[in-house]
Amino acid sequence: MAEFGCAKCYGEDERAVWGRQREGFEHEAEVVDGSRFAVNLRRCLGCSQRFVWIFTEVVDWMGGDDAQYVTIMPVTAEEATGLRSGTLRPHALGALGRDRRHLNHDWPTGGPARLHWRSGRFLVAGAR
Numbered sequence: 424m425a426e427f428g429c430a431k432c433y434g435e436d437e438r439a440v441w442g443r444q445r446e447g448f449e450h451e452a453e454v455v456d457g458s459r460f461a462v463n464l465r466r467c468l469g470c471s472q473r474f475v476w477i478f479t480e481v482v483d484w485m486g487g488d489d490a491q492y493v494t495i496m497p498v499t500a501e502e503a504t505g506l507r508s509g510t511l512r513p514h515a516l517g518a519l520g521r522d523r524r525h526l527n528h529d530w531p532t533g534g535p536a537r538l539h540w541r542s543g544r545f546l547v548a549g550a551r
C-alpha cells in the first residue's frame with residue numbers, strides 16, 4: 424500500500440482535514456468543470472501531496488435541496504499527470520480507491536451532512 428500525504432492533509436481527524444481544504448491546499452488544475460459534476464486537482468501546501476477532489480450533485484426532482492457528495496483522494500504524480508492529459512479518465516478514479524483511504528463528505532437531500540474516511544472502490548457517478 425502506497426504512503427500518501429502528511430498529518431495535515433491525510434491525518435486520522437477527518438474534521439481537521441476537511442476544515443483545511445480551503446486554505447491548506449493550492450488549486451492546481453480543473454479536470455472537469457461543471458455545476459453538477461466537477462473534478463479538480465489540489466496540492467497540499469504542507470507536503471505537496473496531490474489530491475483529486477470529486478464533486479457530484481444529484482438532482483432531486485421532487486424538489487428541495489439537491490444531494491451533494493464530495494470525495495477527496497490522494498493521487499500519485501503520475502496519476503495527476505494522466506488526469507490533466509486525459510489518459511486517466513475521471514470515471515477510472517473510483518477503482519483507485521480500492522487500496523487507499525479517501526475522505527467523503529455526503530450531504531443527502533434533507534441532510535444532515537456526514538464526514539468520514541472510507542476505503543474501497545467507489546462509483547464516480549457523474550463521469551462519462
Ligand SMILES: [Zn+2]
Binds near residue numbers: 469471
Ligand atoms: Zn500534506
